[in-house]
Amino acid sequence: MNRNYIYLSILILILSAGVFFLPERDNNQQISPEELMLQIMQPTHYISTDAVAEMIIEKDPTLELIDVRPIDEYNEFSLQNAYNLPLDSIMAEGYQDYLGIEDLNAVFYSNDDIKADQAWVIAKRLGYNSIYVMKGGLNCWIRTIIQPERPEETASSEDFELYNFRRGASQYFSGIEIEIASDDSKSGVNVVRKKKKVVAEGGC
Amino acid sequence: MGPLIPQGIITGQWDFVIALLIGFAFGFILEASGFSSSRNIAGVFYGYNFVVLRVFFTALIVAMVGLLYFDYFGWINLDLVYILPTYIHSMLLGGVLMGFGFVIGGFCPGTSFTAIAIGKLDGIVFILGFFVGIAIFSFGFPLYEDFFTAGDMGNITIGEILGLSNQIVTLGVVLVALVAFWGTWLIEKRVRKTINPFKF
Amino acid sequence: MISETNLNKKPNYLNPYFGGVLLGLTLLAVFFVAGRGLSASGVIKLAIVTITDFISPAYTESNNYMNKLVPDDGSTPMFSWLVFSAIGTFFGGLISGAVYGRLGKLRIEHSPKISSKTRLFAAGIGGILFGIGSQFGRGCSSGAALSGTAAFSFGGLMVLMLMFGTGYVVAYFFRKLWI
Structure with a gap:
């Protein structure tokens, strides 16, 4: 028997067992502080109330509105087809399902900019992309769109x-x-939820 | 860093060029390893030729160990790698049917492409049959739509089912593969009286 | 690295372990680039959908299996990663056959105990079974068993074990086809 095969067997064993002995490595997939700073400074993550209104009216399927206010405020008033993701439960199990959905642009809003901005930063740190903040929040919405x-x-x-x-x-x-x-009665943004991981099912 | 396409690092039509290249490598390796011959492939079931088992398991353990290291060094984000979803019922049936198809037909789809490339008529017939099989499945789909999606476990990994880490699973597969390599070598030595061991 | 040819006209194949390492690296490359595994025969599925969609778009739309594969923007399903990699696979085989001198005119390879017709019949039946099985199994030997398992998918491992397991169990009944 060729001795090379023995060497090869030992090599793959060492390689596969070796992963247990590797030192801990901080595999931080998160955005670096510098990068985060840069992105916060850029106004491109803001989206105006007019643009949001237009997308709702045109039933833009890529729009996903996310209300970061507490649930009782959400129940009182919210924008059409918005999901409620209270800021304090953004880390909770299941809530992040709203984020990171392919082809959807998540737009955070609260009463003003502050909470939505906070949610935006947290989501950014968690590694989500295609997220935006509705500039001015609901106050601005009332001021510009409703009245x-x-x-x-x-x-x-x-x-x-x-x-x-x-x-x-x-x-x-x-x-x-x-x-x-x-067709105002059932005007709704046709948000396709849970579209995660649709990689045109692989294989044969 | 990786995977490149899901992260948008490679965009546009370049991914098709890469698909072509990767497919090329795949076909070349399959053919060069002898998978264009159905008798080579079927030999794995009768103990006279274990080339399928050797190539298959070697590729499997190399890729698995490689993925672990890629993950460790942060070159690939395993969360973005497509994990084949598990549907218990339909996959049970599918596996069994493919087992039959494998023994009777002597090819699997990838290998039959390479068989056609070098002029094997049985490869062409196999692919025609494969075509018919998928057509039967597609047109009859409404009949077993519920069955098809029953037992949905999502994109679950081996480790999540067994409660082990990917590292332990990989080590287990490596051990199984090594035992299979050495074991089949012994079997082959017995079945084929005149053995010509592969040499480097 | 190529196994030595001997006087029994043994074909010139790669050392299987060397081929396996190459295949494994290719698989790793495709994971790194595309985030998904190799796939051989999604192209056949897409071809069927394309043909059906050409004949009767209404039918493909009504079939819950096919309508997922037709792009919404009206482009052809054939413009896809799966198709290009399958074309590559074919040419890879072609070049390898040319390099190692296995290219030839159309021929049928079969056990001396059966006729060419039997072999073709078996290949067709095997193809049909494989075709149906691959759809239920969410992929064939390369898509599900190899790539699936390599990405630690439980379903992939299941298909892998069932495929080879069934093969060994029923191999005895089909031995005439091969030995």
Whole structure:
């Protein structure tokens, strides 16, 4: 018998047993503090209330709204099809199922920016991507979408366009006058949940 | 770092070029190891040729040990590696059917591609049969849709079922493979009176 | 590294352990690059879906197995990783056959005890069984048994053991086909 086979057998045994004797290694998949700092500083993780409203109205399937306020506030009022993920339970079992879903952009919101920002940082540290914060939170939502202010007469035409959009959106969301959405009764963002790990099932 | 494509490090059409290259390597190795011959393959069941067992288990333990080290050095994020989901019932049936198909047909799909490449008519017929088999399955799917998804255990690993770490599982597979290598060598020596051991 | 050819016209094959190491490294590479294992025959599944979708899109849409494989944007399912790797597999075999001098005209390899017809019949039946089995098993020997087990999947190991186990149990009844 060729002696090489004995050597090879011993080699693979040593290699496979060797993993038990490797020193501990901090395999931190998390984002580094420098990188996190850089990302926090960049305003690109903010998304305006107008953009969110537009996505809801257009039934953008990639939008996943996440309400980080406590559950009673969520029950009182929340945006259409938003999931409730209270900030204090973000680490709890099962709650993170909302995050890291392929092709979905998670948008955090709370009453203002603070809690949503905190949730964003935590989620970023946990390694999730495609996460955003709705700038200004629900306060801004009410101010801009639900009760838009009429711009001055001297304002630019863009401002008026925006105002008209907001007025339409306001009607859409408060349901006062249904003129944009005819199928308003069941208007919902078709969020496909649990789309995790759909790697076009492998194999034959 | 890895896996590259799920993390978006390689994007666009490059992944297809890589698919082509990897497929090429796969086919080359299968053919060069002798998997283009159904008699070589079926030999594993009759004790006259254990090339399937040797190539298969060597590849398995190399890949498993390799993955452990890749994971250790942080080169690959095992969470992003696709773990074949387990559906107990349908996989039981599937495994048994493939066992029959293996013994009767003498090929598996990958090897039959290489058999066709070098001009084996039985490889072509095998693939035609394979095609028909999948077509039968697909068109009859509504009949056993529930069965197909029954016993869903998700993307569960061997270690999670047995309560062991991946490292222990790998060591176990390595030991089994080594025993199989040495054991089959002894069997082969007995079955084939005139043995020509492979040499380096 | 190539086993020595001898006078019994033994074909020129790689040392199986060397081939195994190469295959293992290839598998490792595909895990590193694509995050999923090798796969030989998803291409056949996609071909069936493509043909069916061409003939009757309504049917593929109604079939819960096929409709998952048709991209929503209307592109062809054939533009996929599985297809390109299968093309690669074919050419890999072709080049290897050319390098080692095994390329030849169409021929049938069978045990001297059976006729070519029997062999073809058996190959067809085996193919059908393998085809059905591979779908229930979520992959064939390369997709489920090899890649699945290498990624520590329990299902992969199950398919691996069942496939070889069944093979050994029933091998006796089909021995005429081979020895």
